[in-house]
Amino acid sequence: MKEELRAAFLGATYGTARERFQLSPTRGVPPSWARGTWATVTAWNPGARQLSAEANVRAGVALLAEVQAGGFSPLPAHNGAGAWREEALIIPGARLRQAANWGSAYGQAAVLWGTGARVALVWLDSAGKVLGVERRWARRVTEADR
Structure with missing residues (x-):
């Protein structure tokens, strides 16, 4: 894995518009969900x-349909x-194998x-094989942190 890609994943924020989190090596306040x-x-x-925005939107719609067809109610x-x-x-409610697939x-x-x-950054190959896992904590990011 390229170090730049790893750094991008570890430095990014994730979550809903209201509750963002970062991957942290130490425990903090997690998102409420x-x-x-x-x-x-x-x-x-x-x-x-x-x-392109169009290609990304099409792929996002397809993923949403697939997840909902599996009986899940995802959060945007x-x-x-x-x-x-x-x-x-x-x-x-997702299982690790489902997320990897x-x-x-x-x-x-x-x-x-x-x-x-507790959250894992799960590295994948193109066949769905898990290449590695980095364990972290989901630590809520406040406005002051941004």
């Missing part, structure tokens, strides 16, 4: 290549900011999978 198992997955910018979310702000889904199907280098406040 971080209970049970959950995943954060996007279909935008596969392979860390910026696609976004990852990152600025030019790399990507629409995403927080999927309560969704991420792989949409060309993602990684997904987030959590249990409560």
Whole structure:
């Protein structure tokens, strides 16, 4: 994995418009929705290549339909900011294998999978195989932190 990509994932914020979080090596206050198992997955910018807005929206709609067809009720979310702000889904109740499969199907280098406040940055290959896991905490980011 490229160090720049790893740094981008570790430095990004994630979550809903109201509650953002960062991956932290230390425990903090987690987002209120971080209970049970959950995943954060996007279909935008596969392979860390910026696609057109139209292509990203189409992929996001397809991911949403697939997740809902699986019986999940995802929360709208976004990852990152600025030019790399990507629409995403927080999927309560998702299992690790499901998150990895969704991420792989949409060309993602990684997904987030959590249990409560504990979250894993799960690195993927194009076949859905988990290449590695970095364990962190979901620490809520306040306006003062931004």
